Amino acid sequence: MSLIQAFILGIVQGATEFLPVSSSGHLVIFQTIFGLTQGNLLFDVTLHLGTLLAVLIYFRNEVMELISGCMKLIIRILSRKRRKLDRDEKLALLVIAGSIPTGIFGLILNKYADTLFSNITLVGFMLLITAAALYFSERYNTGERTLNNMTVADALVIGIFQGVAVMPGISRSGFTLSGSLFRGLKREWAFRFSFVLSVPAILGALLLEAKDAIGTNMNVAPFAVGMITSFISGLLFLYLLNAIVKRGKLSYFSIYCLIVGLFAIIYGFIF
Template sequence: MDTFQVIVLALIQGLTEFLPISSSAHLILPAQLLGWEDQGLSFDVAVNTGSLCAVIIYFRRELWSMFKAWGGSIFKGEHNDESKLAWWIILATIPAVIVGFAAKDFIATHLRNIEVVATTTIVFGLLLWWADRMTSKGLTEFQVGWKKALIIGVAQAMALIPGTSRSGATITAALMLGLGREAAARFSFLMSVPISLGAAILVTKDLLSSGEVIDYQALTLGIVVSFLAAYACIHVFLKLVSRIGMTPFVVYRLALGALLCVFIFA
């Protein structure tokens, strides 16, 4: 890849990873519009690492507090809001891990196509619109509870279907369960840490056994651009989501789905 391709793809990954608009749908577009070849496994590892670092650094205080409280709940039997939140996030990660291992090959073989992505982009966009209109309780992430955490975890597992959007599915489920917009987003972002870390480890393992030639200069640039884009995206989204709601992202998803349909039927 040349420098322009690296920057564009890293920006796409960083900006769409945490917005409820589907990164997989967007990563299809450069190939469709510009005829670019697949960016390769090593680049996927790099940009995902950049996004993961962004969310870890942005929520470093919360994550550290949760980690300490979680350790205290195990070794000292001490339970507080942070330890409960940590356990809920662990619980919410389990469905995606199970589905990921069980259906990885099926998803890669049968669902990674533009028809599926176009459908899920539109359908889950409409579900996000409905959830945003119906939510009213305004619960915080510390009021989730294990049942709601498990349901949101199932939504995260469904997001393994390309075009669904991990953040979109989890925010939608959280809104349906009564969380406020910012709390739903924060819980979704915190949930991304263990699942993204696990995915990064697995993809890195695949990379090391693939024999793929690694362009370290391109990977470094991809990590930096993805990190900056993701960090800015998280910050701006959390600042604005309570005021603007999900409607702008719903409209965008519908427009994107329509554009993908044009490619399908053209």
């Protein structure tokens, strides 16, 4: 792999990991049309590490609150103290609750990953579902709810949305955002909670991929370029997505997913 290829792939990873257009879906379409096999697993892990670092940096305040909340919950359990949850503890509890259905759905659907990732027609239909979720969640969201009045039920529903997004063609960021908006969360908080909730999911997937990639031969330079590029582009696209969500423009991506989804379906039937 050349440095230019690594650079381009890093930008693609940083963009599609966060914009609600389904990076996995686009990968399937690209590989099907051009007859490519999946890339080096260790390189994929490196790219995902770059975007994970982007999330940790961008949401550093929420991540610190999450870590603090987890520690406080452990202390609470060990000391058996009963008191009202503070902000950090509530955030940690909601993320833990949301991560449970995400993990269950992820483990179940991951068993069929090879079949799912080879079916461009299925990807097309999943992109249509993503388009519908983005359109209707934004159109009918009038909520002003934040962390203060979120419930465990909210977190569980949003976690289900995130878990289903393991399907290629369903955007993790888009579907989790849609779930948050469907539950009546304020746009800014929906954006923040959906990505804080993604940290355990991305980290877990990263560890699973890293385990399978152990022992893979690597050329350090392309890996470094890919990770740095995905990190920088990921940060930039997080800022862009935040602005888009706050302005209520997710419907733009709905139209895009609709067009690409129809193209994938037509292509799948013809070829």
